[in-house]
Amino acid sequence: xxxxxxxATTANxxxxxxxxxxxxxxxxxxxxxxxxxxxxxxxxGAGAEYVPEAPxxxxxxxxxxxxxxxxxxxxxxxxxxxxxLGSSAASAAAAAVALNELYDRGYSRAELVSVAAxxxxxxxxxxxxxxxxPALLGGFTVTRPDGTTVVDAELSLVVCLPAQPxxxxxxxxxxxxxxxxxxxxETVRNAATxxxxxxxxxxxxxxxxxxxxxxxxxRAALVDAYxxxxxxxxxxxxxxxxxxxxxxxxxxxxRPTDQRAVASAMVDGFERAGIxxxxxQTGVGDGATIR
Ligand code: HSE
Numbered sequence: 001x002x003x004x005x006x007x008a009t010t011a012n013x014x015x016x017x018x019x020x021x022x023x024x025x026x027x028x029x030x031x032x033x034x035x036x037x038x039x040x041x042x043x044x045g046a047g048a049e050y051v052p053e054a055p056x057x058x059x060x061x062x063x064x065x066x067x068x069x070x071x072x073x074x075x076x077x078x079x080x081x082x083x084x085l086g087s088s089a090a091s092a093a094a095a096a097v098a099l100n101e102l103y104d105r106g107y108s109r110a111e112l113v114s115v116a117a118x119x120x121x122x123x124x125x126x127x128x129x130x131x132x133x134p135a136l137l138g139g140f141t142v143t144r145p146d147g148t149t150v151v152d153a154e155l156s157l158v159v160c161l162p163a164q165p166x167x168x169x170x171x172x173x174x175x176x177x178x179x180x181x182x183x184x185x186e187t188v189r190n191a192a193t194x195x196x197x198x199x200x201x202x203x204x205x206x207x208x209x210x211x212x213x214x215x216x217x218x219r220a221a222l223v224d225a226y227x228x229x230x231x232x233x234x235x236x237x238x239x240x241x242x243x244x245x246x247x248x249x250x251x252x253x254x255r256p257t258d259q260r261a262v263a264s265a266m267v268d269g270f271e272r273a274g275i276x277x278x279x280x281q282t283g284v285g286d287g288a289t290i291r
Pocket of ligand 1: 011012017018019128130131168171172245246
C-alpha cells in the first residue's frame with residue numbers, strides 16, 4: 001500500500017497560459033493505492049460528489065491504465081473540483097507517484113509529468129501539463145512540450161474561492177484563438193517579468209507579471225465579481241491579481257505582511273456581490289510526497 005499527498009496548483013499565472021504553474025503549500029489531495037487485478041476507485045472529501053469514480057473518466061484511473069498498474073485507488077480530496085486549483089491534476093499526480101512506487105516502474109518525476117497529463121486530459125479534454133508539472137515537481141514551473149523547468153520561489157499567495165464551479169472545458173472555449181502584435185508584445189513582457197520575479201522571489205515583479213491582455217479578460221466574464229475582487233485585493237496591498245487556472249478561484253500575490261488583509265478584502269469583495277467565498281493564505285510549496 002502506498003499513500004501520496006499532492007498539492008493544489010495554480011496554472012497560467014496570467015501571462016503564462018498553458019505554460020506557467022506553481023505548487024501551493026495547501027490545500028492538497030491524498031491518494032492511497034493497493035495492488036488489484038482491476039482498477040476501482042473511491043472518492044471522499046471536498047466536492048467528492050462531483051468527481052467520477054469510473055476509472056476511464058477519473059484522472060487517477062486513466063493514470064493507472066497508462067502505467068498498466070491496476071489498483072484499488074482511494075482519493076481523499078482536499079482540493080475542491082472545478083475551483084481553479086488543479087484538483088483533477090493533483091489526483092493524477094498523486095496516483096502517478098503512488099503507482100510508480102507500488103509497481104516499481106522506475107519513472108523519474110519528470111517522466112511522470114506526461115503520464116499524469118494523460119490523466120488530466122480525461123478531465124479537461126486536452127493534454128496540458130501546467131498543473132500536473134508543479135503538482136509533481138513543486139515550485140514555480142515553466143512547462144514546454146520537451147520538458148519542465150523548476151524555480152524554487154518563496155512567495156506569499158492568497159487564493160480566494162467563490163462558491164461557483166467553472167469547468168475547465170467551458171473556460172477553454174472562451175479563450176481567443178488569435179491575438180494582436182501589441183498583445184503579443186505585452187504578454188511576452190509580462191511573462192518575462194514574472195519569470196525574473198520568481199527567480200528572485202520578488203512579489204512586486206511577480207505581481208506585475210501576472211497582467212495578461214488576452215486570456216484573463218475573456219475569462220473574467222465567467223467569474224462573477226472578478227473586477228471588484230481584483231480591485232479590493234489591490235487596495236489591500238496585493239502586488240498582482242489574476243484568475244487561478246481556469247477559475248473561478250482568484251489568485252493574489254502579496255508581501256507576507258499584507259497576506260491576511262488581502263485575504264479578507266477578497267472575501268469581502270465577493271460577499272458584497274452576494275457570493276460566498278473562502279480565502280486560503282498559502283505560498284509556493286513542494287511537489288507530491290510519499291507519506
Ligand atoms: N492552463 C489551463 C487552462 C489550466 O487555463 O485552461 C486549467 O486546467
